[in-house]
Amino acid sequence: MRSIGDRRQRGEVRAPAMTEQKVAVVTGASSGIGAATARRLADEGFEVVLTARRTERIEALAKEIEGRGGTARAVTLDVTDRAAVDAFAAGVGRVDVLVNNAGGAVGAETVEHGDPADWRAMYEVNVLGVLHVTQALLPALRATGDGTVLVLSSTAALAAYEGGGGYVAAKHAAHTIAATLRLELCGEPIRVIEIAPGMVKSEGFAITRFRGDEEKAAAVYAGVAEPLTSEDVADTVAWAVTRPSHVNIDLLVVRPRAQAANHKVHRG
Numbered sequence: 642m643r644s645i646g647d648r649r650q651r652g653e654v655r656a657p658a659m660t661e662q663k664v665a666v667v668t669g670a671s672s673g674i675g676a677a678t679a680r681r682l683a684d685e686g687f688e689v690v691l692t693a694r695r696t697e698r699i700e701a702l703a704k705e706i707e708g709r710g711g712t713a714r715a716v717t718l719d720v721t722d723r724a725a726v727d728a729f730a731a732g733v734g735r736v737d738v739l740v741n742n743a744g745g746a747v748g749a750e751t752v753e754h755g756d757p758a759d760w761r762a763m764y765e766v767n768v769l770g771v772l773h774v775t776q777a778l779l780p781a782l783r784a785t786g787d788g789t790v791l792v793l794s795s796t797a798a799l800a801a802y803e804g805g806g807g808y809v810a811a812k813h814a815a816h817t818i819a820a821t822l823r824l825e826l827c828g829e830p831i832r833v834i835e836i837a838p839g840m841v842k843s844e845g846f847a848i849t850r851f852r853g854d855e856e857k858a859a860a861v862y863a864g865v866a867e868p869l870t871s872e873d874v875a876d877t878v879a880w881a882v883t884r885p886s887h888v889n890i891d892l893l894v895v896r897p898r899a900q901a902a903n904h905k906v907h908r909g
């Protein structure tokens with residue numbers, strides 16, 4: 642089936658009419674789930690602000706989105722750099738939706754053998770990154786009178802698995818940010834949504850985890866007929882953020898059919 646973007650290019654569909662175009666900021670939009678989410682939110686009629694450290698990639702994606710009739714801006718941003726995040730927030734303008742997607746795993750060692758530097762790096766991006774960007778953009782989200790904060794956590798945010806210690810700990814913390822913020826903002830016009838995907842065969846996740854070792858990265862998905870794709874996750878993000886304003890999807894867990902739990906994967 643052709644994408645909404647393709648069909649819009651052919652004049653078959655139009656972006657949903659928004660009186661003023663809503664703006665969605667996506668962190669980690671240079672790859673995988675973040676890039677797919679940016680494309681999809683643009684198709685839904687949002688102006689998308691693409692952020693990541695790899696400038697060339699987000700600039701190319703912004704061009705691609707503009708080429709298919711969407712609106713996009715690319716802004717280089719490392720979410721672990723608080724000063725850079727504050728400068729970004731000062732210049733971004735209107736923000737209706739924040740998708741906290743930047744993150745990932747480094748290493749698959751046991752707790753006994755894990756490198757504290759890897760644990761620290763995972764905490765910096767998956768936890769403090771979410772904290773930095775959310776804190777910095779809350780005033781803008783509040784100012785719209787109808788803001789949405791989304792945290793892309795993981796099923797690692799909900800249960801442990803062997804060799805996942807540092808990532809599991811970081812994603813549990815990201816889950817806790819979402820849960821706490823939802824309580825603290827109750828009564829304000831801001832939704833807090835958490836999407837927790839299981840196994841996604843995205844562009845970079847396994848490669849980053851295994852430090853560029855393509856063989857080890859490929860083994861993660863070996864024999865799994867259909868892991869989730871980045872587009873599957875983008876679909877759940879788009880669905881969750883386009884519900885009516887009073888509907889808050891607190892926590893949505895999405896896994897491939899072949900994965901019944903973090904450690905229970907059917908391999909053919």
Ligand SMILES: NC(=O)c1ccc[n+]([C@@H]2O[C@H](COP(=O)([O-])OP(=O)(O)OC[C@H]3O[C@@H](n4cnc5c(N)ncnc54)[C@H](OP(=O)(O)O)[C@@H]3O)[C@@H](O)[C@H]2O)c1
Nearest residue numbers: 669671672673674694695719720743744745841843845846
């Ligand atoms: N793949 C899975 O199985 C899976 C499952 C559940 C949850 N997730 C989560 O989904 C999110 C996206 O992962 P993915 O699978 O799409 O992996 P990916 O293809 O490796 O994408 C990771 C993205 O995060 C960005 N990023 C990393 N560190 C950053 C930093 N310090 N500042 C800004 N951006 C940074 C990267 O951009 P730059 O390198 O250009 O900065 C990249 O765009 C992550 O939070 C991941 O933990 C993935």
